[in-house]
Amino acid sequence: MRVLHVISEMGAGGAEAVVAGMVRSGGDFGWESGVASGGGHRAEALRALGFTTFDVPVARRRASGVLRAASATRAAVRVFRPDVVLAHNVSASLVSRLATKTPIATVFHGVAEADLGGAARILRHTSRAVVAVAEASADRLRAAGLTPEVIPNAVFPEPPRVDRAAVRGLLGIGPDVPVALCPARLEPQKRHDVLLEAWAMVSGAVLLLAGDGSCRAALEQRAAELGLTERVRFLGTRCDVRDLLEAADVTVLTSDWEGMPIALLESLAAGRPVVASDVDGVREVLAGGGGVLVPRRSPAETAAAMAGLLFDSAARTAAGAAGLAAVERDHDPHTFMKSYDELLRTIAGGRG
Structure with a gap:
């Protein structure tokens, strides 16, 4: 055929x-x-x-x-x-x-x-x-x-090309620093503005934004206004998201709407739990665990969920295992x- x-x-x-x-x-x-x-x-x-x-x-x-x-x-x-x-x-x-x-x-x-x-x-x-x-x-x-x-x-399996220490070394991030990753285009649908507001409530961690788009300049300005310049990395479009997942502890998606985002499935397949907006296909994927659902456009609840996973290794491990099992079973x-x-x-x- x-x-x-x-x-x-x-x-x-x-x-x-x-x-x-x-x-x-x-x-x-x-x-x-x-x-x-x-x-x-x-x-x-x-x-x-x-x-x-x-x-x-x-x-x-x-x-x-x-x-x-x-x-x-x-x-x-x-x-x-x-x-x-x-x-x-x-x-x-x-x-x-x-x-x-x-x-x-x-x-x-x-x-x-x-x-x-x-x-x-x-x-x-x-x-x-x-x-x-x-x-x-x-x-x-x-x-x-x-x-x-x-x-x-x-999600089609894709092994990382480098290990966690190597990726963090390339990014200039120490081995013990909690890291969140948002692999999403910088477009209005993805609501990075909500994510930045939430990140301002989380201390002692680094946020990686892997993606580019029409909102980048406004988001960079907002990050500066919130005093986040040192804790938010705008990485641009990346072809190595699987490697970035090795460096991350948690991924986050604050979208207004989604079908069934591949970024979420890729994260779970790599054993990384997700904090994500409670929308459509995201809700279906995380129904059996794998992370935390938060209401759309809710910076405070997003911040609390991210901190809960970033700074609690037991919760992070349990959510990562549940997400991996869900991907293997349903996707x-x-x-x-x-x-x-x-x-x-x-x-x-x-x-x-």
Whole structure:
């Protein structure tokens, strides 16, 4: 089965990690995989492994951009001749539908509540099947009149390249300093402003922000205003989050909304507990332990949860073990790939 993944970019985000894992694992299920995207380090890595990649300009929610992306995707389809297209997120679904009559399945990684109605209308007219990455996301789609499949995200194992001491040495952090890591784009959805307010209430620890985005300048200014310059590190976009997890004791996500964030699953798979906003797929993942849920936009409660894990090794160890067990039980990559294989073969078999 020839599967063409269509996605806006292949950089450091969670959906991009899913695509890279699916492409690398697809051969075990008889897939020949290609990726059409705006590029990024994950696309380069796949190309170096011999997988077919195509360059597609990012649509950026503009009509002219969508048309340019559709034209490039149409060219990719002519060359690759897929049996099925797997579009990741709504914009990729629209681009794919404009580009080809090949059967399309769309992975719905999530949108803001205000965008759900428009997203549902697009998906209704573009996709033969829609996959929600969490039950909560599926419920929202059902309320909008769709009938999604539910395939929870998986995390594809990636061993660290260096050990804890080496990573901390490179970062200039001592071996006994408590460290929290937030691996998230610096965009409004992720609410780093809430995290900084919370961090001002936690003393004696370092916060690593791995990601970049449109909010960076404002967040750096706010960190300075809060007197956090020495305790918050803006690391920019990183390709080594798995290594950074070795340096961290806890990870934190203060998002306003999420589907099922891969950063959370990667953290739990590395044995690192999570403090996270009580939203959709995050709630599902942490239902069996693995960290602490806090109300959205609640700096004080976020600070208390972070301090509780950073400075209590027994609580941290117990939460880390519970999270690792949950990932192994509920987010196994083989089960994940088998579910997609069955779905895509059904769709491809019904073409025409």
